[in-house]
């Protein structure tokens with residue numbers, strides 16, 4: 001190890017989902033608390049760069065308030081850490097165009113926002129604009145960030161020069177059709193390869209390569225409550241072998257649970273706040289990445305304090321749930337905007353007209369915010385699916401579609417149909433951005 005060269009320090013985070021509404025409630029306070037903590041952490045850790053691996057916003061048309069959170073943070077981070085490089089990529093929830101709109105302004109703040117990939121006339125990737133230099137406190141380039149925004153199928157499929165390479169999958173393409181998954185996977189893989197080749201050409205000795213991607217890697221654990229599946233999912237996910245050994249670190253976004261994929265240099269940082277009640281059971285975190293020369297020296301996970309608790313009661317019968325509720329400790333000193341979010345899950349034998357009233361009565365005077373009552377009728381199980389009560393809010397669009405399909409055709413939708421539905425849904429979301 002060369003003692004003369006201090007290490008380069010990066011903080012990796014992703015899936016902020018600024019502007020998320022949670023069963024109708026806004027989460028600005030939680031995002032604000034996270035961003036304040038992040039700023040102090042960047043300062044305390046003397047970070048050289050911040051990498052945000054996609055899903056900056058929750059929707060393609062974020063509210064002004066959500067945009068304010070992001071841009072206020074960037075300005076303040078630059079004021080307090082003028083040497084900090086910030087790299088942002090668009091995720092599948094983001095509009096690539098929107099993320100890039102203020103890019104010229106952000107460059108003045110050492111911030112690089114990559115929302116789209118561009119193509120040269122010859123059909124090959126414009127890799128140059130996706131290669132961001134990461135500099136140390138003296139301004140010397142110590143690493144190159146390969147900042148690859150989320151790629152929509154329409155951006156890579158059917159593109160000459162992208163799919164030809166992957167000959168093994170071309171046979172399956174005949175069967176799957178022109179927009180089949182293999183074209184998409186092969187296209188994404190080729191984009192990664194072209195970007196890595198360009199980065200290798202550009203790097204000087206001792207400069208590290210750091211990749212950023214918003215993608216679903218094979219073998220990683222999903223959180224079904226809040227991740228909108230990338231059109232490809234499960235078996236069609238990408239292989240970690242896309243990132244060869246000479247990439248010192250891979251900063252991934254998309255999956256909300258923090259995890260490494262196979263090896264410590266390939267990681268999901270996970271989302272900074274739980275985006276669903278199913279995501280409360282693990283510590284949310286950012287990853288501190290230390291590079292020495294062109295190699296990874298180590299990673300450390302930094303737990304993010306939870307500013308608002310998420311509490312889930314039940315599932316149990318109403319009396320048990322009310323007892324559980326009574327036993328909960330709340331803090332009347334907390335400002336109302338910090339009161340815990342509460343989900344109450346109740347098993348019922350039949351209609352219970354005063355359900356809401358009894359829960360509300362139990363909550364009277366408590367420093368708790370009821371977000372949702374989820375009811376189940378366990379005794380009705382085993383009857384026709386239609387007799388089971390579900391609310392629209394408890395089903396995502398995918399699950400709702402799957403149920404409707406099964407009811408209509410009497411058999412479950414196959415993978416191709418589910419994929420086509422996901423593709424259509426992404427198109428609808430994207431069209432909203434252009435509207």
Ligand SMILES: [Mn+2]
Pocket residue numbers: 015055091093227228254255256
């Ligand atoms: Mn996400």
